[in-house]
Amino acid sequence: MNRDIPIPGSTKHKLINVGIQLFSAHGYVNTEVEEVASKAGVTVGALYHHFKSKLRFYGLIRDDMTLRILDRMEAVVEVVPADTALLSAVLSAYDGMLRLQVGFLLAEPDPRNEENKIAKCLEEIAISCEEEAARELGILLAESLRAALYEVVVNDGDPTLGRTALSRLLSAK
CATH class of the missing domain: 1.10.10.60 (Homeodomain-like)
Structure with missing residues (x-):
C-alpha cells in the first residue's frame, strides 16, 4: 500500500x-x-x-496539482502535430487549472523557490519541436500561463480572454 x-x-x-x-x-x-x-x-x-x-x-498539495496539470499537458502533446504542441500544451494546462479550480495554488509564485515543473515541461516540448531558446521559451510561457490564471483568480477576469491571449502569444511568430 x-x-x-x-x-x-x-x-x-x-x-x-x-x-x-x-x-x-x-x-x-x-x-x-x-x-x-x-x-x-x-x-x-x-x-x-x-x-x-x-x-x-502546501508543497505536497501544490505538487499534486502541478502533476495533474503536467499529465494533461503530456497527454495532449502525444496526440497533436509537433507544430501545435506548445500551443496545445499551454491551453490544456490553462483549461485544466480552471477546471480543477486551483486558484492561488498555481497562480501565485511557489514560496519554496523550487524549479517550475510546468516551465521545465514546456522547455522539453519546445526542444522536441526544435524551437530556439527552449529554456527561455518554457519559462516565459509558464509565467504567461500563471499570469493569465492570476488575472482570473485575483481580478475576476474573463477566462476566455486569458485563453485568447495565450493563443495569441503562441501564434505570433
Missing part, C-alpha cells in the same frame, strides 16, 4: 482536502494552519504530525 495516498476519511485525507480548498482560495500567506485544522476537525498538532510544517503541507 502506498503511504502517500491517504485513506478516505482519515485525518491526513481531511487535512489535504481542506488545504486544497483554502490554499486555492487564499494562497499560501493568507492561509492559516489553525483554520485548516479547524475546518478539518482536527488539531494543529495533527497537521504538524503529518506534514511537519505549513510549507511542506
